[in-house]
Amino acid sequence: MxxxxxxxxxxxxxxxxxxxxxxxxxxxxxxxxxxxxxxxxxxxxxxxxxxxxxxxxxxxxxxxxAGRKWIEPKLKSLPRKPKSKQFSIKVSDKDVCPRYSALYVEVPKIGDSPQWLQDALIACGLKPINNVVDVMNYVMLEVGQPLHAFDADLVEGPIEVRLAKRKERIITIDDQNTSLDPSHLVIADNKGPLAIAGVKGGKRAAVNRHTRKLIIESASFDATSIYKTLRAVNLLTDASLRFSHGLSPVLTEKAIKRAAALLKEVCKAKVGDYLDINYTKHSHNIIKFDLDRFNSLTGLSLNLPTCFKYLKNLGFAISGKMVKVPEERTDITIFEDLVEEIVNIYGYDKLPSIIPHVALASSGQEDQLALKDQVRSVLTGLGMSEVYNYSFVKRSDALADAKIMGGKPVALRNPISADFQYLRPSLRSGLAENLKGNLRFYDEVRVFEVGKIFPNDNWEVLSLGIALERKNGKADDSFLELKGIMDNLLKKIGVVDFTAVPYLDGLRIESGHQVIGFLLGRIIELDLNKLATLISGEKEYLPLSKYPTVMRDLSFLVDRSVRVYEIQNLMENDSHLLQDVDLLDWYEDDKLGAERKSLTFRFIFQANDRTLTDEEVGREMEKIVADLQAKFDIDLR
Amino acid sequence: MKLEDIKKSFAKDLSAANDAKALEEIRVKYLGRKDGGLTKILRSLKDLSAAQKKKVGPAANALRDNIEKELKRKLGQLLNINNQLQEGFDVTLPGKKIGVGHLHILTQMENEIRDIFSRLNFSAVEGPEVETEHYNFDALNIPPDHPARDMWDTFWVQSTRRTKTEDVEGKLLRTHTSPVQIRFMESHQPPFQIIVPGRVFRYEATDASHEINFHQVEGLMVGPNVTLANFKYIIETFFKQLFGPEIGIRFRPSYFPFVEPGLEVDIKLSSDQTKLMASRKSEWLEVMGAGMVHPNVFKSVGYDPKKVQGFAFGLGVERLAMIKYKIDDIRLFHSGDLRFINQF
Known part of the structure; x- marks a missing residue:
């Protein structure tokens, strides 16, 4: 301001x-x-x-x-009249308008106001209009109470403060034709609204160069009502800004007295009757001051006279330990408010820094935070860089990604733009954008993001997305690398039991009978909330076997349609002596037959209690080969 | 095969072998238990006459010892070669490029903040990003239809469910991390001290210093006698650890409905940092809002404000990162541009 x-x-x-x-x-x-x-x-x-x-x-x-008390300029008293022949006021809703003070004034002429007054208005961002309106604004700047002047000759019948009627309209002083509804408070006469109360004056009874008789309004309006009205009609004015923040009713009379004096001085006005319809009760807010509590809240050790001196200088009245709050101070209702008053004047620069004394309980962090740390550390170790994307996505991305996640995407009521219309139901679209954007500058892009996603309006998930793409690489290779990254990551964080099941053009990752994520195309997305529950406890040492391992390789042809994970599943469960089996090599070639592919596996056999003989291992291999032939129609090479 | 042939053939194989695997194959070829060439001869000794045995036996055994010795020697030689740089190798060649991943600068910043507060015995907790009006405003002493709410420009979530009752509570994107204060206090009893890192949202036009989503760290310390002077100590300690002991810090009055007294904390920028913030005239930059928790906030979580007291604060992570690393545009953080991210 x-x-x-x-x-x-x-x-x-x-x-x-x-x-x-x-x-x-x-x-x-x-x-x-x-x-x-x-x-x-x-x-x-x-x-x-x-x-x-x-x-x-x-x-x-x-x-x-500065350590002193300010003395407010003395104002000449204005005798209140119960009734006037010059004008009359009616307040229909005393809750929304608890006080309405009004003064009748006659001026010899409407002209410019003096330079000193115009200068003050201009400094405060207001435009000088004419002597009467300028005085209204000047008093608002001095006292804080907005005033409004009506041309008394243009007002038909009594002035009424009431709620607007349905479909009522008003043309405001800036020529806007505004429609009103019964939630808006208006100042009206027999012909209709003269002003939107507390927000904007109307054109009909506005002060003009022919105006000679005036009714000056100084009213108190309910802040909430003005706030709602100004939002509804979208008219932020100096007056509505002040009213909507709540002004003390005590200001109306102070302002009208000041206006009376200034109108006489500046406009040579003749002041008439003063009416004051006041439904507010005079109830001073009195708060007991507790010095011990003050010092225990702040850590200061001030004495009572010092505290009271600060308060008195700010206009508070003290009687014993009781503090009487000035009526303008609508913000002060509890003891802590007084604490702030004193601390502010005393100054934070003088506040000491004191080490807290607390019981020594160890600090910790939530599991989710620990998991995020771990995931970030594993992935950067695997050469992935972390990105942060916006939580907002455009409609087409939201709908496409929500389909994969099985939810209904959440739209915003007030999006900032069409590109940011929805809450992201997945990290996918952001990561896809990161790949595309960065491939302009890099041959290989390896990124990940940890963040909240919103698959539907009641479902907020901590998600991990990993994406990888090479400028000149095969998509298949990137896919397998991503899969390897995922295997490593899951094992590293302690998720030992998971399976990857073919889904759409990629894989659905499952563990503990629930879906924990998807690997589709160039992007993996995993649900960290679920992963946090699947992490098994501490790792346990397995004794190293004293007996040697025996290695066997097996190459065979099989139909291209047979999935490796089915074959590997069979192998892994076919021999209790089998320690490990890995795919060494695979290729497809028309020389092998159009529908066939070649696979080479390496088997590692080991027993914990003896050295395996060639015969033993041979028997195990024969069994595996027989089972493979029975199930997948393989040809050994 | 005769011993003489084995000897020749072994010598040939050995000179051709250039790795450990080949040596193992040679060993199996000659000394393998089952089919080794020399093994067969040695095994057949028992079928020979005493005279023949005497002639062939020592020669075969000597050959076996020799083969074993030669294999060992060659293995040693091979290992030695692989461990030594080639003669004339240019050691000034550049190192091989190793692909390393980078943590986002905001993660690094958050980690640093969490570390400092962890050393000060603060625990870290989190909360939801989609919030109710109750937690984001009402419980924090920010009344409905009050201009104080305009201090936080809010994104509202469209409800997909239609209910018949009028007063469906509006969901919104949290405008600050303060709602987590309420959630935490509802389920915990003082004394405690926590920090809450997290993403927050503001409905406003973006420019070099404004974003629609950014990150805050909230702090809350409550106990029977936690004071404003304690707040000053904790915050001075924090900024000194983050920016070094010489950092300028100042405290000044401010207003937030959920604290009383309320204040803000500014830190002093160096001259080049000031230049960076194009729109700034002052060398002081506001980095934190704070104060003593308002009694109404304690009441809303069922605490007795006469028995507990404490302070709360909130700081902007992007803003701290911008100062610390001299970043001049807040939009870079969410650009996903690796040319930016990989600098840190």
């Missing part, structure tokens, strides 16, 4: 120079985003509009930071 340096300096002697002002506010109240010429930009927090979105409010804080 923008403030005028000149005006602040006029209000308090605590302003010495721009640098000192910026420092004081930044370290004891609100961040100053910059001071350029007369414009001071201050980040007013969402809970401080009632007391600090004004020059008077800021002056109070600046003075308190």
């Amino acid at each position: 923008k403030f005028s340096y000149t005006l602040l300096k006029k209000l308090t002697k605590a302003v010495k120079n721009p640098e000192q002002l910026a420092k004081a506010l930044t370290f004891h109240a609100f961040e100053v985003e910059g001071i350029e010429e007369d414009v001071v930009s201050v980040a007013i927090p969402a809970n401080r509009y009632s007391d600090s979105a004004s020059h008077w409010g800021l002056a109070r804080i600046i003075t308190a930071i």
